[in-house]
Amino acid sequence: MNLILLDPSEVEGAYAYLTDARRITHLREVHRATAGNQLTVGLQGGAMGKAQLVELSDTQAIFSLESLNEAPPPPLPVHLVLALPRPRMLARTLEHVTALGVKSITLLHTKRVEKSYWQSPELRPEKIHQHLVLGLEQARDTHLPTVTLSKGFRPFLEEQLPTLLNGHRGLVAHPGMTQACPRDIQERTLLLVGPEGGFIPWEVEKLLEAGCEGMHLGPRILRVETAVTALLSRLF
Missing domain, CATH: 2.40.240.20 (Hypothetical PUA domain-like; domain 1)
Structure with a gap:
């Protein structure tokens, strides 16, 4: 602390x-x-x-x-859309990204997200708040992130994504993309990260059609909490 x-x-x-x-x-x-x-x-x-x-x-x-x-440290210019990880990984990831300065988080359901994850006690508002506070205490920050739960991929794609992309550069992190992760960017960014196993091809296709860019972190397959930390560090 x-x-x-x-x-x-x-x-x-x-x-x-x-x-x-x-x-x-x-x-x-x-x-x-x-x-x-x-x-x-x-x-x-x-x-x-x-x-x-x-x-x-x-x-x-x-x-x-x-x-x-x-004044607290400045926030990162990013909205993180994260396919809902398994509960124990969710707790650590929320703390890590909060410590790094992410202020807007959307937890998203995708095909490879287990439906049982949405029943986890870790998604209770008081538990989410607890993990955000731990991240702020670690980084010496005072501004809590906002966390939104999006339990359907298609509604997110059709109803939320166009608004989120307005004024943001959309980046989809997914193995096998041709473009490497950019470095040290300054623009406002919407960063989308899939679950263990990645997005399914149809999801990647729809995200790219919506205006997002695909990118990768290299040949290694990383756990979600590691990948998110690496992406944020490289991007910003």
């Missing part, structure tokens, strides 16, 4: 009051914090800065907010 992310509801005047067990345990066992220490904090949706730990017990941490005037 490189940043103590504060919910606005935890702030009263010049003080913040934390009562959740996870952050208190982290403060005690990892930071080994004691009263008087200065730590980096950030207000969700706002600025960051230093705060002094006034009190730390088994059930509560109180901070004096001294100066929250530091």
